[in-house]
Amino acid sequence: MAEEMFGRLVSIMMVFSLLLSVFTTRSCSDHVPLIMWSSEGRSLWTQDPPVAGHIVSRSQLETYLSSAFGSAPNSAPHTVLLFLQDRLSVDDITLYGGVFGNKQDSVFPNLETALQSSSSLLVLPSVSGSASVPEVLQGLLNVAPLSLDPEQLNELHLDVSSPALLVFRLPFGTGSNEMAPKDSLRENDRLMGNVLDAVKAQAVPYTAVYTALAPSWVTRDVNPAPQSVGRSLLQATNDVYAPLQILDNMGKVCILFWASNLTVSVLQSGQWQKADLTDKTFISSGVEKNGSCNASNSQLILKYGNILGFQTFQLTFAMSQRLYPVSARQWFTLDQVQLNYDGHNATFNGSDGITAPSEYSYHCQMVSSSDYPLLVPSTPTDNAKQWILTFTDFQIQGFGVTGENFSYANDCASFFTPGIWMGLVTSLLLLLILTYGLHMILQLRSMDRFDDPKGPAIAVPQND
Amino acid sequence: MNGQALLYGGVTVAFWSTLLVVGICYTIFDLGFRFDVAWFLTETSPFMWANLGIGLAISLSVVGAAWGIYITGSSIIGGGVKAPRIKTKNLVSIIFCEAVAIYGIIMAIVISNMAENFSGTTPDTIGFKNYQAGYSMFGAGLTVGFSNLFCGICVGIVGSGAALADAQNASLFVKILIVEIFGSAIGLFGVIVAILQTSKVKMGD
Numbered sequence: 001m002a003e004e005m006f007g008r009l010v011s012i013m014m015v016f017s018l019l020l021s022v023f024t025t026r027s028c029s030d031h032v033p034l035i036m037w038s039s040e041g042r043s044l045w046t047q048d049p050p051v052a053g054h055i056v057s058r059s060q061l062e063t064y065l066s067s068a069f070g071s072a073p074n075s076a077p078h079t080v081l082l083f084l085q086d087r088l089s090v091d092d093i094t095l096y097g098g099v100f101g102n103k104q105d106s107v108f109p110n111l112e113t114a115l116q117s118s119s120s121l122l123v124l125p126s127v128s129g130s131a132s133v134p135e136v137l138q139g140l141l142n143v144a145p146l147s148l149d150p151e152q153l154n155e156l157h158l159d160v161s162s163p164a165l166l167v168f169r170l171p172f173g174t175g176s177n178e179m180a181p182k183d184s185l186r187e188n189d190r191l192m193g194n195v196l197d198a199v200k201a202q203a204v205p206y207t208a209v210y211t212a213l214a215p216s217w218v219t220r221d222v223n224p225a226p227q228s229v230g231r232s233l234l235q236a237t238n239d240v241y242a243p244l245q246i247l248d249n250m251g252k253v254c255i256l257f258w259a260s261n262l263t264v265s266v267l268q269s270g271q272w273q274k275a276d277l278t279d280k281t282f283i284s285s286g287v288e289k290n291g292s293c294n295a296s297n298s299q300l301i302l303k304y305g306n307i308l309g310f311q312t313f314q315l316t317f318a319m320s321q322r323l324y325p326v327s328a329r330q331w332f333t334l335d336q337v338q339l340n341y342d343g344h345n346a347t348f349n350g351s352d353g354i355t356a357p358s359e360y361s362y363h364c365q366m367v368s369s370s371d372y373p374l375l376v377p378s379t380p381t382d383n384a385k386q387w388i389l390t391f392t393d394f395q396i397q398g399f400g401v402t403g404e405n406f407s408y409a410n411d412c413a414s415f416f417t418p419g420i421w422m423g424l425v426t427s428l429l430l431l432l433i434l435t436y437g438l439h440m441i442l443q444l445r446s447m448d449r450f451d452d453p454k455g456p457a458i459a460v461p462q463n464d
Numbered sequence: 465m466n467g468q469a470l471l472y473g474g475v476t477v478a479f480w481s482t483l484l485v486v487g488i489c490y491t492i493f494d495l496g497f498r499f500d501v502a503w504f505l506t507e508t509s510p511f512m513w514a515n516l517g518i519g520l521a522i523s524l525s526v527v528g529a530a531w532g533i534y535i536t537g538s539s540i541i542g543g544g545v546k547a548p549r550i551k552t553k554n555l556v557s558i559i560f561c562e563a564v565a566i567y568g569i570i571m572a573i574v575i576s577n578m579a580e581n582f583s584g585t586t587p588d589t590i591g592f593k594n595y596q597a598g599y600s601m602f603g604a605g606l607t608v609g610f611s612n613l614f615c616g617i618c619v620g621i622v623g624s625g626a627a628l629a630d631a632q633n634a635s636l637f638v639k640i641l642i643v644e645i646f647g648s649a650i651g652l653f654g655v656i657v658a659i660l661q662t663s664k665v666k667m668g669d
Binding site: 357 | 468475497498503504507508509512516523542545585586587588
């Protein structure tokens with residue numbers, strides 16, 4: 001029973017890991033290992049090795065190599081041996097390098113001895129395939145690469161005084177080449193050993209690089225990257241634009257204003273004419289925006305042209321802030337919204353409702369002069385009587401702006417509406433009364449001092 | 465601990481812990497400015513206050529009257545078993561308690577006649593007269609309600625003592641009646657003050 005369950009568990013885990021490996025989108029990243037060592041006396045480079053799994057890009061590789069070869073012109077010229085295998089992956093070294101305690105099976109004996117006897121060693125397990133190591137080396141050393149066969153090295157006399165870049169192509173073919181990978185690697189290692197011996201015989205300090213042109217282990221994409229299956233909220237379908245900003249003298253943002261809808265209506269010859277100014281104000285920048293800010297007053301001026309038949313049309317928002325001693329904090333109010341059209345004025349007062357602490361912004365779902373008006377005409381006979389101004393999703397901040405986003409929005413809607421509060425107060429009162437009444441009734445006791453259940457029943461005389 | 469004590473204890477703990485948690489949240493989020501009593505007083509409708517006053521006027525008066533009547537009534541009935549002569553005379557105590565309920569209903573009708581419609585919706589447009597009316601009516605209702613409540617209890621307990629004393633000794637009743645008269649005067653005080661409170665009420669546009 002337990003064994004059966006364990007077996008089932010193991011099989012489930014295997015299926016799961018198989019699925020995981022299948023569905024993990026492994027990108028077909030082209031990365032090869034790079035091993036660099038130097039036989040020069042001192043250690044050449046002291047770079048931090050890369051983080052595990054990190055694929056070294058071309059620029060990072062240049063950083064590594066330039067620190068090794070030195071960009072200073074008066075550094076000693078380097079002799080660089082580049083062993084460029086057709087294909088190599090870190091997995092080859094892991095598989096055939098005798099790293100699991102079986103040193104005798106290693107196919108890289110010469111490489112190992114060379115690494116052990118080297119003074120400096122740099123191992124980059126994953127270098128991006130686009131890094132193109134020969135080009136990078138060529139660029140750093142400023143010398144043309146010289147392609148050689150390993151056997152030809154014996155005939156070449158290396159000159160220590162000038163830099164040299166010797167490239168040895170090591171075959172590691174697949175397909176037509178009958179040699180097993182293990183044997184191929186062993187053969188390449190032998191060739192490397194020969195080259196290193198030849199260079200050592202000439203007593204030339206060298207730096208050797210063992211890398212490849214392409215990886216030999218390629219993981220294919222099993223699944224293409226899935227198409228974005230993101231879901232969006234219903235409300236996120238409309239375009240969201242940045243708030244309107246006004247900068248102060250120092251170039252810092254000092255006023256922020258946003259609305260999802262801005263309409264003005266005017267009563268002309270008995271009819272209400274409406275104009276939607278949202279697009280002009282926020283999206284297409286068809287408005288000339290101006291403003292001024294100082295410590296106690298902020299003003300936002302929006303100038304439109306030709307609205308509702310008026311040549312000039314201007315909206316001015318006047319805000320002010322001051323310290324209110326009872327609440328011991330600074331509050332700002334939107335005192336007035338003024339419309340200037342063709343020389344006439346219409347002024348709305350908003351100082352009663354549109355307030356917030358100075359460091360916060362003010363937000364309200366509907367700021368209008370018609371329904372639940374937060375903007376009222378400043379005097380009963382003002383021209384504002386003929387205008388209706390409506391902002392939807394109105395948000396404004398005139399003081400304490402940090403950055404390009406609004407501060408915390410003090411909303412005009414509170415958590416409990418007045419209606420909810422009224423209901424709560426009344427219900428609480430009624431509950432108290434009910435509790436009191438119940439308490440009283442539950443402690444009623446009848447007279448039982450003279451109760452005697454075993455005695456005779458009392459006789460009440462019928463007469464008198 | 466019996467169930468009742470547990471219930472009251474639980475309700476108290478729930479109430480105070482809610483207040484504590486809400487207060488702490490307001491404080492740590494720096495949203496203390498949103499705790500606005502003035503907002504509550506101006507945004508809640510004056511009609512709520514007015515009608516609460518009317519309701520409390522009649523209901524608290526009736527509670528006082530009922531309490532007094534059942535205290536007196538049970539004494540009269542119990543005493544009347546042994547001394548039936550007290551029944552008729554002690555009905556006067558019941559009438560004193562009933563008067564308290566009558567004060568309450570009269571005041572409730574008077575106050576409810578002052579409630580008029582108004583057309584404002586925001587604190588500005590409602591106007592201070594309407595707010596004053598709402599709060600006055602609430603205050604008057606509380607005044608008459610609570611004074612009648614305690615008057616009724618007082619008259620009831622005194623009346624109960626009067627009935628039992630009368631059952632023992634018929635000459636005691638008249639003297640105790642004087643105590644009862646003083647007790648019922650306090651209900652009248654409440655009515656007078658409530659009338660004064662609502663004298664300046666003018667609701668409407």
